[in-house]
Amino acid sequence: MDRGRTCVGGLLDDLEEVHSGRRGAGELVAAAQQRIETHDSQVRAWAQLSQNASRDAEAVDARTDSPPLRGAVVGVKDIIDVAGLPTRCGSPATTSPDPAAASATIVRRIEELGAVSLGKTETTEYAYFAPAPTINPVAPDRTPGGSSSGSAAAVAAGMVPLALGSQTAGSTTRPASYCGVVGMVLAHGSVDLAGIAGLSPSLDSLGLLTRTVSDVAHVHQLLVGSGAPADPSGRTPVHVWRGHDLAVGTSMSAAVEAAAAGLSDEGCPVTELDWDDHVFTLVRDHPIVMAHEAAASRPDLLQRSSDISLQLTQLLEQGRGIGEETYQQALVRCATSRSRLEQFLDENGGVIIGPAAQGPAPERSTGTGSPELSRPWQAMGLPVVTVPGARTAEGLPLGIQVVGIPGQESRIFAVARTLERVLAQTSTTTPSGKA
Amino acid sequence: MDRGRTCVGGLLDDLEEVHSGRRGAGELVAAAQQRIETHDSQVRAWAQLSQNASRDAEAVDARTDSPPLRGAVVGVKDIIDVAGLPTRCGSPATTSPDPAAASATIVRRIEELGAVSLGKTETTEYAYFAPAPTINPVAPDRTPGGSSSGSAAAVAAGMVPLALGSQTAGSTTRPASYCGVVGMVLAHGSVDLAGIAGLSPSLDSLGLLTRTVSDVAHVHQLLVGSGAPADPSGRTPVHVWRGHDLAVGTSMSAAVEAAAAGLSDEGCPVTELDWDDHVFTLVRDHPIVMAHEAAASRPDLLQRSSDISLQLTQLLEQGRGIGEETYQQALVRCATSRSRLEQFLDENGGVIIGPAAQGPAPERSTGTGSPELSRPWQAMGLPVVTVPGARTAEGLPLGIQVVGIPGQESRIFAVARTLERVLAQTSTTTPSGKA
DSSP states (O other): OOOSTTSOOOHHHHHHHHHTTSSOHHHHHHHHHHHHHHHHHHHOOEEEEOTTHHHHHHHHHHOSSOOTTTTOEEEEETTBOOTTSBOOTTOGGGSSOOBOSSOOHHHHHHHHTTOEEEEEEOOSGGGSSSOOSOOBTTBTTBOOOSSSHHHHHHHHTTSOSEEEEEESSSTTHHHHHHHTOEEEEOOTTSSOOTTBOOSOTTTOEEEEEESSHHHHHHHHHHHHOOOSOOOTTSOOOEEEOOOTTSOOBHHHHHHHHHHHHHHHHTTOOEEEOOOHHHHHHHHHHHHHHHHHHHHHHOHHHHTTTTTSOHHHHHHHHHHHTSOHHHHHHHHHHHHHHHHHHHHHHHHHOSEEEEESSSSSOOBGGGOSOOOTTTHHHHHTTOOEEEEEEEEOTTOOEEEEEEEOOTTOHHHHHHHHHHHHHHHHHHOOOOOOTTO | OOOSTTSOOOHHHHHHHHHTTSSOHHHHHHHHHHHHHHHHHHHOOEEEEOTTHHHHHHHHHHOSSOOTTTTOEEEEETTBOOTTSBOOTTOGGGSSOOBOSSOOHHHHHHHHTTOEEEEEEOOSGGGSSSOOSOOBTTBTTBOOOSSSHHHHHHHHTTSOSEEEEEESSSTTHHHHHHHTOEEEEOOTTSSOOTTBOOSOTTTOEEEEEESSHHHHHHHHHHHHOOOSOOOTTSOOOEEEOOOTTSOOBHHHHHHHHHHHHHHHHTTOOEEEOOOHHHHHHHHHHHHHHHHHHHHHHOHHHHTTTTTSOHHHHHHHHHHHTSOHHHHHHHHHHHHHHHHHHHHHHHHHOSEEEEESSSSSOOBGGGOSOOOTTTHHHHHTTOOEEEEEEEEOTTOOEEEEEEEOOTTOHHHHHHHHHHHHHHHHHHOOOOOOTTO
16 A cells, blocks of 8 residues: 555644644644545544544634644544444444443543544454454555554554554554554553443553654653653663563564664663563463453443354453452462562663564454563553564564553653664565565 | 373274274264263364264174274364254354255265264354364463364364364364364365365365374375375485465474474485475465455355354455456466476475464464465465474474375375474473463
């Protein structure tokens, strides 16, 4: 797919255009709608478009307070309420429910900051594994990943510069990696998730998809604040996690090595993270917490098992079979690991980098790929930014995730920005016929 | 799961017991039924059990002609007709159809040879990608692979020593690799597929799942005959294909290297197969042929799109969009590649070995894994035997596929037997807590 100059710009580009008065929010909305009209019959990133977007954009253009996200045209994952639109959660079980009476808190906040909700993006069924109809804009035979399939694809296809997603296991990191966009998982608990249909309160986190690290850092700054400053030297220590035993592919392993070498060349002290024992436990505990909480928090779904997928039914049944004690023990182990990792990063400084997925996007017919590389960090509720730029020999995107601790997101952004530049320079392979 | 001495034996062990008169077919059927009774509520390998199996076993025990498969207790993938049982194809769209009036030709043949059909094993929906309920007996959180999910799991769990499967893309090779059993894809066209609900006549092949290479070689010999003899030296040349650019994981890559080194140590001349250009084309052409033929041969399914999965609907819609010329060109390229490969193996002798899947079985919730490593060989209709024995560091099975040309299966079996022995010796890692 052509992703040339007819794209809407990156978020900061758009904001700059609007703030400088060269374009209005209405024009940006119209451009995004045009792009969707042209390409979405193929990409299928959008579940529904808002009929109010143009009117909302006019209202933003009429504002006199110059809000910081004025002109940001945003896609909203269809598990997140937008007033006036039904929240379908990618499920036939919710076909044509009533429109949401109110928007989710996060939607209200970004709209107050000047953003316009363009519509709802496709999600896997209830943000689990039954696929959405969305294709990967970079390679139509590949999955865009899930569960934030439409949000990642809409950004990758240049339809919008910002989309809201979520992550309970690997629902933002994986589609960002597969589609070649930036994905940020916000630290668990750092923003209010009211109005978002989650699966697991201890794990559900907000996701943001953008085209650049600076774009996502800007939105994070507005939503959460700046936290501790990055290392003034600009040479943040980098601890490399290679995902041993998690079925990482050879092309992804090569991308991680290239990322580590590139950061080292930029002056970052690079060391290996010896964390396999924790990862092994976290990867097993994460699904325990997720299944138990899904069964406990969504008894309504189990009663509609004829309307939901086998995968989701199995998650809920599995969750019902997990006793309270098993669940509590898993939670304690996750908290212990997090405490140890915070201690490690406090003492040694810096961030962790590693593979964002096992490899490039799998074939679309096989599902939405594996969240396994995200489970350890998600089980600890940590903020993560996935950086695009690496590619396989045939041109498929590979993401590198940068993980840190809450309140020190500035370090993550600093390393992610360097990595974004390094990977763009070293990625000399051009996409082949498949891309 | 315990897979100790309470298992039914390997196929040749069972046949030997029956031929020597130590046990009857009835006892073997009862033992298999007991094993299923005990374990299948967890494994879910079986879609239905035959009510006639004990009676059929009595009839076999009463035969005076000492048929070669006397006492072989067999699972039959539920896209293959067995007289008296409905063929459900793993789909809600076929819930409770009428029982099949006649058995598929292959079922009649193995029953004539003395086998007893124990029942129907679970399949993904119409042998495509919407998962069956089956778990991987080696690791309950993992997929057994698809589409012959139940056949592979039933053999891996020691319920039966032989199961019938099929392969259109990677439906036998992949589950064999994930479950740690032997899987053979018979050369396309080598047996009559009447009574099997296929997807793509140019690609559909019979699959056999067993516990040992000798077991599957014996069945192949009975069904297809012996063909050309293996190299009398026992030192068949081995051409190693590493699956470049097909997202092969690091653990699988290591297993392929170990397999190549082991075969070299056994005296096989080992060289690298330079076949990437063909593979690249075959991997793209295989889905074209499959989608076009699925749409052409199963118009009935598209008319029931509300009853079938999104994945299958997309296959059929994709197939309808592929023109006759595109399809014919893909067929020609596949035939050309096959001709070149036959020429290569005629001139150089030997077989090809390579990764049977990208890595170990993925998490069950994510689907049934990728068939990508099978597409090139399946597009050429070649016979393939997948050999178990390699494992990841955490004990998950990894299969190595041995590919040859029709009529020279003896070479495949010779190398597969050596590989089976070599991998059993080198696989010193014991399964960890996950397995």
